[in-house]
Amino acid sequence: MSTPMPDPVRRQLASPALAGIWRRARSHVEQNGLSPTGKITVDLETATAEVLGGLLGRTIAARKTKIDIADLDQALRGSAAQCGLLSVLEVLGGPLKDRSALRTEKAAQTASLWAQLDTELKAVGLQDRPWVPRWIDGLRRAGLLARARGDASLLISQVCAVLGALRPALDGGESTGRWELGQLASSHTKGAHGLDSQALAAAAVLRAVAAATDRPDPTTAQERRDLWLSVGVNPDNVSGTVIVWGLRPPGKGSWATMMRSRADLGLVTHITLQEWEVAAGLEPWAAPAELIRICENPQVLQAAAAARVSRPLLCVSGNPSIIGLLAIAALAAQGIPAAYHGDFDAAGIEIANRLHRLGVEPWRMSRRDYLDAVATLSPLNSIALAGDVPSCEWDAELTATMNHMGLAVHEEALLDALLGDLS
Structure with missing residues (x-):
């Protein structure tokens, strides 16, 4: 007045x-x-x-x-x-x-943000992916854009830029050409910490990765790490390893010489990404005709070391880390044959499929091997399959047989046969 x-x-x-x-x-x-x-x-x-x-x-x-x-x-x-x-x-x-006007303005701003998301997804070629609706619905439910407040538009731009960089892996391709997490963040967000675990951009990107790979949204640090690794992003270069036993690289360099000495001493070696970048990735790991066998679980390699088997064994410890994928891709590139054995369960078959696409052959992973293993199970050590087994790329009958039997077989159940192959 x-x-x-x-x-x-x-x-x-x-x-x-x-x-x-x-x-x-x-x-x-x-x-x-x-x-x-x-x-x-x-x-x-x-x-x-x-x-x-x-x-x-x-x-x-x-x-x-x-x-x-x-x-x-x-x-x-x-x-x-x-x-x-x-x-x-x-x-x-x-x-x-004027709360009515504020609501109208807020609704218009929100609609504009979702329209921006559609536009930027189209710009990076992801707008028509089948996982996008689940991802967007999850963003709405979690209120990620609302939590970004005045930075929501910037958040959308950063997230879509990151997803564009990861598109080959999101589309199901093998991502052995890796990113360091800090490098990815520096290239597509406000700085090297833009994809740290507490950042909204990281939460949005990982929800997209989960949707694209048909996994639940991550709730733990390990789940977040596994999702990054699944699309070729390495959260760090020292914690992810590939474990090796009996590896005797034929080269004359310092690393190859060291590895032969460790093999002679009967030592297990954990090879990190840092070691790969400095030395291990610069030399062949085996002669072209030497078969390198790969297992999923550390207990198998532990048993191999205890038995002091004569042939080399690599262990990827579940879903392969970046260093595991790099090493396996290098074996294929160098003409070194590789064979993999993992658990007879949904996750094990999926890992085997991924490695098979990298040129790794199955190792005692046929329908006959599965049935022989099931026959040795007792009621006390029988484990039900959790969910349907994905289509097996090397044995069309294996998936149907596993789903029919409804039993998982961990690779430790075939330990005697596996160790026999390594002796």
């Missing part, structure tokens, strides 16, 4: 008896586009009814009653206040907010 309200009038209107009315009136007009129309319902005590009746110029009973906002506005204009309801509310409680 242009003319300040006289203090006596202000004190009268600020009476505690009227506080509930002003509170309801403020809420109403803020939800009503700041229009002084409509009605509010209030419970009137005697004191409030008397003050309100005096203001409106009529007797009002002390009970629940409806107040016409337009009448209240007009009464205030004709009173000593000499201003309408909106001005009175601002004098008593500060500036009003």
